[in-house]
Amino acid sequence: MSERIPAGDFDVWLAGMQAALRGQADSDVPCGSCTACCTSSQFVHIEPDEHDVLAVIPPELLFPAPGQPSGHVLMGYDQDGHCPMFVDGRCSIYEKRPRTCRVYDCRLFAAVGRVNEATPLVAARIEAWEFTYADDDSRRRADAISEAGRLP
Ligand code: SF4
Structure with missing residues (x-):
């Protein structure tokens, strides 16, 4: 398996992503040296x-x-x-x-399980993301979002 990249705590990411989609904040992606989406x-x-x-x-x-x-x-x-x-x-x-x-925020594709909708360069990054989960509830939320293919 290729090297994994920390995507951060899932629930923290989810709250930030929802705020960004509502136009209340910018996404804050730990892109590092990646410029794939550009x-x-x-x-x-x-x-x-x-x-x-x-x-x-x-x-x-x-x-x-x-x-x-x-x-x-x-x-x-x-x-x-x-x-x-x-x-x-x-x-x-x-x-x-x-x-x-x-x-x-390309982590969205990772969370909703839609890697195939990204371009190949971005897909490589998406597949490397690895969220952490504060508890079992957090992991269940992530599983439900992945299964639904969209954010709540
Ligand atoms: S593909 Fe993802 S990690 Fe890479 S620059 Fe774009 S948002 Fe950042």
Whole structure:
């Protein structure tokens, strides 16, 4: 088995993930040197109210998001599959990164058992995560979430 990476306490992670999905906090992922989600040919959705974000991304990198109301845009990736704002191995607009990136936490895929929905680079990271559980109740909660395939 490949090397495992500590994902933290499951219940602490769950509370943080739920807060991020409600827009109350940014995700706080212990990415270390991983940059898989920035280099995996992913489209980044940006909403019309993200004025600070839209101000720092060249408009030519954005295009209307299919199936979304006017003003919703996507940012694509370069010929290497890298986010165009990923420069010299890091996010060049980190302080003003899109909401999509602020919320993104690949541990979610691990928790809901949806590794197959991730790109290969991200999937490798997902498979390495290892949560800890405070008690049997915590482990039962994790099992139920994995079985349901979604967060409560
Ligand atoms: S794939 Fe996961 S660990 Fe890697 S940079 Fe993205 S969020 Fe962080």
